[in-house]
Amino acid sequence: MKLVIIILAIIFVVACAGVKARSDGGYVLTQNVVYKTIDSQPLAGDMYIPESTGLRPAVVVVHGGGWTNRSGDMAGISRRLAKVGFAVFNITYRLAPEDRHPAQVEDVSAALEWLYTNAEQYQIDSTRISGWGYSAGAHLILLAGLDRQRPPYLKSIVAGGTPADLTAWPNSPLVLKLLGKPLAGAEAEWQDASPVNHVTRQSPPVFLYHGQWDALVEPEQMAMMKTALDEKGVSAKTYTVKFLGHIATYALASGAEQQGMKFISEQSK
Template sequence: MKIIIFSVAILFIAACAGIKLKSDGHRYLENVEYNVVDAQSLTGDLYVPNTSGLKPAVVVVHGGGWTSRSGDMEGVSKKLLRAGFVVFNIRYRLAPEHRHPAQVEDVSAALAWLYENADTYQVDRQHISGWGYSAGAHLILMAGLNRQQPPFLSSIVAGGTPADLSAWPNSPLVYKLIGKGMSEAGAEWQNASPVNHVSRNSPPVFLYHGELDSLVEIEQMAYMEKALRDKNVPVETYTVKFLGHIATYVLAFGAEQRAIQFSLEHITEKADI
């Protein structure tokens, strides 16, 4: 009877803390607050693998055209968890209510929170990476390419990336993000483009993109690759054959597997330095 009562108490405490206890032994913590801005709580879901010792970590950033959370990144997060990463799958403020650079600031705040709370979740501070798709790829690149404070990322994985916003001068989504058209705010559009934030100290980047992407054309991957190579930043690309933007998010299994391996490889390389 005492064992039953104790077990029920543990389950009650876990539920109150937003922790899901799974049979695989991993911990799932929902709605973990990483910042508060203008009375708005910013949260993410934390996945902690059932392994001992310090663990690498990844901050995962969803897409949705900066205006919604249409891609929740749960599938990628679970794959990273099974590969041994602590995963922080975050939410951020959305346009048009919140304009650039609010979203980049939120991603940076999430990276800083994970770094500051590394001991609590057995995260290796030297091995924190980033992963995003679509708008999320744009944001993790903006937050991670030229960081001026820790964590300095081990690597970045970016899928379906809007790399150079000036390619869409009439885009309603970019207009919602910036709040002004390119004709009147060209400098702001350029400043909000990841291709313009690469430095020689940027982390290695893995880019993947659907061959038939008509929302974010595959040329965007080439633009980002060139910007990285021009600064001698390690970069690898992966073209997902026969798929468009949404299908690549859903079905890019080979790309995701290679991206996870890329992240693990660059953790090892960083450790050897």
């Protein structure tokens, strides 16, 4: 019996050590790094640190899930970014409807500030921090990064399947869960929660990608975001993923991800 207990204890310790930190394909993964605590609730992210030495660029990665869950955990793109030399902070944030806008944007901003403050610890070049998000995550990283008035300034943003103008969905249950108020009578709040209204001439370069057959977040949203960026003279590129919808673009759009990684690498030089 004692032997069984000892063996189980060893397995538990090894398992916990594996969750805390492990080497995987040229980077070290440390899970559940807390960047903020709200009412005793820790908000954390997974940190991917390349094994190479010297200062490195970084990317804050933000998951989707309709602001209500983490259905897209962004682990795949986080691994791929780490393998090409980026430090990656793949974060969680408070979810709707328990927490309404702007709680989610505040959390993403706090994660950016935390990474900026702790850059030296992870050998990160604080002048080369970028953002990447898909769906709700794209919406949040754009809101957090387009019109920041103080450091950290994002070097660039990659946004896929972006809900750019929330007023396009006045009857959306997901948007209503996020904002807590219908469009009628709260139009100013809906406008403020829309990335198209937060572009400034100082906004960082943006790469947008979107599924051609996206029926959840229509491709017109990418066009509206591109127009808003163009009107302010912000460098922006778009990439249409042929024959894929919203979820499939997240899961299968390797070509878009490669172009996004190329874009973010060029901006990080």
